[in-house]
Amino acid sequence: METDRIESREQLDQLAKEFRYIITDIMCRAGGGHIGGSLSLVEIIITLYFRILNLKPDNPRWEDRDRFILSKGHAGPTLYTALAYKGFFKKDVLLTLNANGTKLPSHVDQVITPGVDQTAGSLGQGLSCANGIALANKLQKRTNNVFCIVGDGESQEGQIWEAAMFAAQHKLDNLVVITDYNKMQIDAEVEKIVSLEPLVDKWRAFGWEVFEMNGHDWDEIYDTLNKAIAVKDRPSMIVAHTVKARGNECYENRIECHFINIPDEDERKRVIGGVCTDDNGEPFHFNWTEGKDA
Amino acid sequence: MNLHEKELRAVYTDTIIELMTENSNVVCLEADLGKSSGTVPRVWEAFPDRFFDVGVAEANMMSISAGLANEGMVPFCATFTPFATRRAYDQITISIAYAENPVKIVGTAPGVTTAKNGATHMCFQDLAIMRAMPNMRVYCPADVYELRSMVRYMAASKKPEYMQLIREVKPPIFDDSYEFDPHQARVLDQGSDVTVVTTGLTTIFAREAVAILKQENIHAEHIHYPSVKPFDVDTLLESVKKTKAVVTAENQSVIGGLGGAVCEVLAEHYPVKVKRLGVQDRFGEVGDVAYLAETLGFNAQDIARACREMQAAK
Numbered sequence: 259m260e261t262d263r264i265e266s267r268e269q270l271d272q273l274a275k276e277f278r279y280i281i282t283d284i285m286c287r288a289g290g291g292h293i294g295g296s297l298s299l300v301e302i303i304i305t306l307y308f309r310i311l312n313l314k315p316d317n318p319r320w321e322d323r324d325r326f327i328l329s330k331g332h333a334g335p336t337l338y339t340a341l342a343y344k345g346f347f348k349k350d351v352l353l354t355l356n357a358n359g360t361k362l363p364s365h366v367d368q369v370i371t372p373g374v375d376q377t378a379g380s381l382g383q384g385l386s387c388a389n390g391i392a393l394a395n396k397l398q399k400r401t402n403n404v405f406c407i408v409g410d411g412e413s414q415e416g417q418i419w420e421a422a423m424f425a426a427q428h429k430l431d432n433l434v435v436i437t438d439y440n441k442m443q444i445d446a447e448v449e450k451i452v453s454l455e456p457l458v459d460k461w462r463a464f465g466w467e468v469f470e471m472n473g474h475d476w477d478e479i480y481d482t483l484n485k486a487i488a489v490k491d492r493p494s495m496i497v498a499h500t501v502k503a504r505g506n507e508c509y510e511n512r513i514e515c516h517f518i519n520i521p522d523e524d525e526r527k528r529v530i531g532g533v534c535t536d537d538n539g540e541p542f543h544f545n546w547t548e549g550k551d552a
Numbered sequence: 553m554n555l556h557e558k559e560l561r562a563v564y565t566d567t568i569i570e571l572m573t574e575n576s577n578v579v580c581l582e583a584d585l586g587k588s589s590g591t592v593p594r595v596w597e598a599f600p601d602r603f604f605d606v607g608v609a610e611a612n613m614m615s616i617s618a619g620l621a622n623e624g625m626v627p628f629c630a631t632f633t634p635f636a637t638r639r640a641y642d643q644i645t646i647s648i649a650y651a652e653n654p655v656k657i658v659g660t661a662p663g664v665t666t667a668k669n670g671a672t673h674m675c676f677q678d679l680a681i682m683r684a685m686p687n688m689r690v691y692c693p694a695d696v697y698e699l700r701s702m703v704r705y706m707a708a709s710k711k712p713e714y715m716q717l718i719r720e721v722k723p724p725i726f727d728d729s730y731e732f733d734p735h736q737a738r739v740l741d742q743g744s745d746v747t748v749v750t751t752g753l754t755t756i757f758a759r760e761a762v763a764i765l766k767q768e769n770i771h772a773e774h775i776h777y778p779s780v781k782p783f784d785v786d787t788l789l790e791s792v793k794k795t796k797a798v799v800t801a802e803n804q805s806v807i808g809g810l811g812g813a814v815c816e817v818l819a820e821h822y823p824v825k826v827k828r829l830g831v832q833d834r835f836g837e838v839g840d841v842a843y844l845a846e847t848l849g850f851n852a853q854d855i856a857r858a859c860r861e862m863q864a865a866k
């Protein structure tokens with residue numbers, strides 16, 4: 259499916275299935291990957307890239323585009339899948355995830371990947387970068403919006419809260435941030451490590467307009483993003499309640515889903531089976547060569 | 553008033569104001585030490601829309617600056633050297649250097665010049681750790697003329713760059729005609745007995761040392777390195793092939809900074825004996841600059857003594 263803007267529920271559902279299959283598949287081919295926090299973002303990133311963001315895939319650095327900063331940079335595979343479907347590069351580039359010499363590293367990289375606006379991966383920094391980008395866009399009198407996704411575990415970084423104060427101080431109402439609140443981090447549940455609660459109240463106390471949504475419900479995501487975009491004089495935080503590794507039966511909502519290792523073909527088949535709908539193991543037939551050269 | 557009668561931070565501030573007047577993309581950031589850098593209140597008052605004091609949040613300042621640079625702005629962000637480098641090292645590494653976002657980082661009050669602030673604020677490793685970072689350039693001006701030219705160069709350059717900024721009035725070495733080139737070290741005195749390599753504060757000390765040595769008929773060739781990275785290899789080798797002896801002096805640890813850079817070059821290209829003056833792997837303390845430079849062993853007398861010893865050992 260070559261894709262620009264998508265509105266129908268059926269098409270969105272189909273796209274989410276394809277994304278989950280591809281993300282799982284390319285990680286399995288790469289021998290492993292951050293599957294949990296990638297699959298929890300599928301509906302949110304699809305909604306951003308196919309219903310919200312104003313982009314020109316032929317001109318990735320188009321000055322008036324909306325910006326997207328994936329501060330939890332380890333969810334790169336979901337972003338890469340969106341970029342490939344949008345036409346920033348050919349879909350078969352996805353097959354090079356983490357391969358030697360790839361343009362698609364496990365954590366997002368603005369220098370080597372067309373369509374990636376900001377390098378991230380060392381947690382806590384992307385939101386500050388998004389502040390700088392939003393500030394620059396305001397100084398440049400642009401009318402675009404800047405979107406950023408932070409992780410829940412990432413929100414234990416002090417720099418997130420430095421950035422929270424700065425964005426409110428400077429009334430960055432062109433900034434919309436989403437917390438991927440899947441309630442899990444590497445070692446255990448967030449609640450068991452260092453709780454973020456009361457998360458909504460925290461962001462509100464920091465001067466942000468705060469929304470909550472089900473991060474897997476198409477209408478809620480779309481409506482909440484539009485409400486956040488309309489906010490004036492303050493930045494917006496959307497606390498998205500999500501399920502880690504959503505849609506892969508092998509790992510969904512299991513603490514070991516943050517990063518998976520795929521040591522052999524048996525394990526690959528088992529994990530691919532977690533997103534397959536039939537018994538053949540390969541439910542989707544992609545034209546991997548669609549799109550343009552990266 | 554001559555330029556060199558001004559404090560270096562005043563010239564930094566003057567130059568930033570000039571650049572912001574000329575180029576609407578230039579922005580100035582501080583982390584609650586703008587009064588120390590010199591930009592508060594002058595830059596804030598002159599350009600309230602392009603001056604951002606992020607508060608006591610250096611990590612945030614580095615990543616915000618990365619985002620600004622990513623969008624084509626030219627951010628100059630300043631704070632004390634320990635906070636401008638080691639405190640925010642990962643933010644500088646990932647948000648700025650790895651991502652190739654050309655932020656201009658200014659570390660004020662380098663080494664002993666932070667004086668009475670003492671050991672907590674006295675950073676002796678910023679040249680070493682910033683030099684070790686890929687994509688990062690590392691500069692140390694020695695007077696106001698070099699500083700002014702360097703800041704203008706940085707505003708035009710598309711590279712991530714770090715510059716030390718001494719705050720106080722210092723004697724002039726260059727003049728109005730000076731043009732900074734990071735690939736060009738400056739031979740300040742010619743000689744054939746020993747090569748003295750310095751940067752920033754120690755360039756001032758070495759001027760005095762060279763004068764002392766002349767009276768003793770020892771002719772030192774004094775090379776000032778405004779850029780520690782990129783490092784001008786040719787000028788060093790040309791001198792060392794004459795003198796066969798080197799003394800380095802820096803307002804830094806002897807581990808990894810200017811002396812380290814010199815030894816790396818010479819070990820690979822032209823091995824000769826090198827004496828590294830600087831801080832001998834210890835922390836600082838409170839005191840004035842003269843006391844600290846003497847205690848730590850890199851003032852003019854120390855440089856002169858090291859040169860004498862080098863010459864005697866030939």
